[in-house]
Amino acid sequence: MTDREGPAGTDTPARLGTRLAVLCSVADQGVAALTNIVVLVVAARLSSAAGFSVFSLVYTVFTVLLGLSVSYVGQALVLERGTSAGVRGACCSAVVFTACASTATGGLMAAVLFLVPGGDTARGLAVLGLVLPVVLTQDAMRYCFSTLHLPHFALTADLVRLAAAVPALAVQPQGAGPARLVAVWGLSAIPALAVGAALLAPRLRGVPADSRRFLRRGHLGKRFVLEFAVGNAAGQLAIVGLGLFAAPLAVGALRGVTTLFGPMNVLFNASTAFGPPILNRYPDASRKVRATALLAAALAAVAALWATVLITLPDRLGRELLGDTWAASSALLPATGSQYAAMGLGTCALLTLRVLRPRATLPIQVVFSLLSVAFMLTGYAQGGVLGAAWGLCLGSVLKGSAAWLRIVSVRREALLPSEAAPDGSRGGRDRRASGADDAPR
Template sequence: MGTRLAVFCSVADQGVAALTNIAVLVVAARLSSAAGFSVFSLVYTVFTVLLGLSVSYVGQALVLERGAWQGVRAACRSAVVFTGCASTAIGVPLAAALAFVPGDTARGLCALGAVLPIVLTQDGMRSCFSTLRLPHYALAADLVRLAAAVPALAAQPPDAGPARLVAVWGLSAVPALLVGAALLLPRLRGVPADPVRFLRRGHLGRRFVVEFAVGNGAGQLAVVGLGLFATPLAVGALRGATTLFGPMNVLFNACTVFGPPVLNRYRDASDKVRATALLAAALAVVAAAWATVLIFLPDRIGRELLGDTWAVSSALLPATGSQYAAMALGTCALLTLRVLRPRATLPLQVVFSLLSVACLLTGYAVGGVTGAAWGLCLGSGLKAGAAWTRTVVVRRSGSRSGNVPGGVRRWVTGRRAERPKS
């Protein structure tokens, strides 16, 4: 598959996954009471966190796998087995512990535990397809997921309980799981599975899990800070403005998940840096253009999207749009570092995620909600500047992790990689 088609399929797959999440929440909201939807949202948030941990620990390390093709296939097979076993080890005890606990929340989490192996394993196959340079297969499986999930939920009766909705949502992933398995397993036949490799010392996914935890922890801390020092309207305004930039999040996620295999098609580190620099500029332009569209959006349409929150969120769009342009630059810089020198990203994530929280709170103290939005923009800009500075330093130092194909593989597996034949 050509590079352009691979990029298109990767971005399209990320868009389908995001559309599925949005559609699931919309259908669930229409079927549920306010209280029922609150429980469903809580359970879905728990799943999102578990999914993020799974993608960080297994998926992000897997897409960096390089070396002999036989070893890459073995890593994919090991990842599927590990994800299935780990999700079962978490989901089954969760379901068993909450099976007889009263309350909608407990029943919803019990249902999540029961379907967790299905949904996490199905999603984990996306990383395998990306690693094997088969993003169109991931797109096909996720289209099946979308086609099955929405009708299955829509067929439920009004006021369906959150536990039932969670169970139906999880079971609707079975067709996509079967399609993914049918496409993936023939390409993994004959290679051994070694799921223990993901538990060995030096597994790169541990660092990515810390990065995920730090990033999400910083976001939660920001919400807590606004809850302590701001009004609920301020929190809603900031979240409303951020929600409008959901399409940009799809593009950023596509870069993070599917970018490394595409970049690894370039043998020279300079070409990789040049490619991500061009991508960063393109994404920044897209973010600015999307912000312009939102700023000039008629109030009638804005109220259809956000209701009463539009009145206060619309004032934050210039700051939030600038923040997303800065995030485009930072995302591509971190993507470059993840390919050239994966260990370089964690310090940046820790320092500048906390700095963003400080900028947010300082901005609110100085200029209210608008100041908080510009504070987030400043934090994202500082992070992007530091990440690109680090990228230049790594490139000039002639990092072996960017030039020796076995470098990343050695960090991921904890074993010295086989040098590819010249």
């Protein structure tokens, strides 16, 4: 099947060419990231520092739930292979499963938290439960479009999401409460959900859904959830805990400063998404490592440059971006800028290991993500929110260093003379180093 053909037996239009598909996928990630950035910026400008802290805490909980959904459903879905009918069936099942699971989870959240006397935080989390099926199901459709090689449809839906969310939030009154902002943000995803459903329905017409496939033994999503839990969710939940039990304003400050580094997250996500196919074009491990080392240096340099721009930003412009939260967030810029430079190095290191030795990433994620949480909490105990930011930076530095040391070990194995077969071809060690033995089937 060529790039221009649609899946056999469907009315799906011709697929995009490879370059255009990559462009649409990168643009879609950019639009999704821009939506998150703008939502947080608008919420910060409308809220007091205390109100934005609550909104940030609720949004962090959503980020964790979204990551779990993407790991369990989305990342497993895009690895689907087989017949056209099988792939379409997997997409239909993914949408149904996400809608049902998010409705059950969100309904339970709302029912419990509306009864909890927790003030703005409890109300905000309860409202998140009510809108959770809308936002998670809309996101699941993005992965269906990716699996069906229709990234331009995902881009279309996300452009609608951006176009609806920004004005809906912008017209809210100054000082709007966190629960109201969460409700407006969540309900603004309905137009994108409707557009996504309209584009997806003809491609899935007549395909039965089997949601139980996501509950069967051996489902790949369980492994991806574990990696997400130790690599990302632990840190996010630690920040939530910091807000609930120690300093609510710390959550707003940390969320505010990371919002300013949103463009770097787009670059990191694009590198992770499109790096493996490009790296696999190189025939040996050494060339793969050299390519990612250059990318790591470039990302670290861009992060340092962006941090410099933000540090030198006049306070007047900073307050235009983050409102009352700017004062607390601006003090964290050196620490967070250093962390993002380290994250550029670490992201590329984990990308390299994902290609060379996929199973090598999980131990690094487990150990150093938990260390990052410990450093953040220790830093907060010693130096407040600034200490927490430097603790996160230290964790990122150590994780990246450990990943690059593991790459050196893997590359050394790939270069051992025993890898060369009598006919001059690569032997078993090189095949293992390339990740062929570890790739999910």
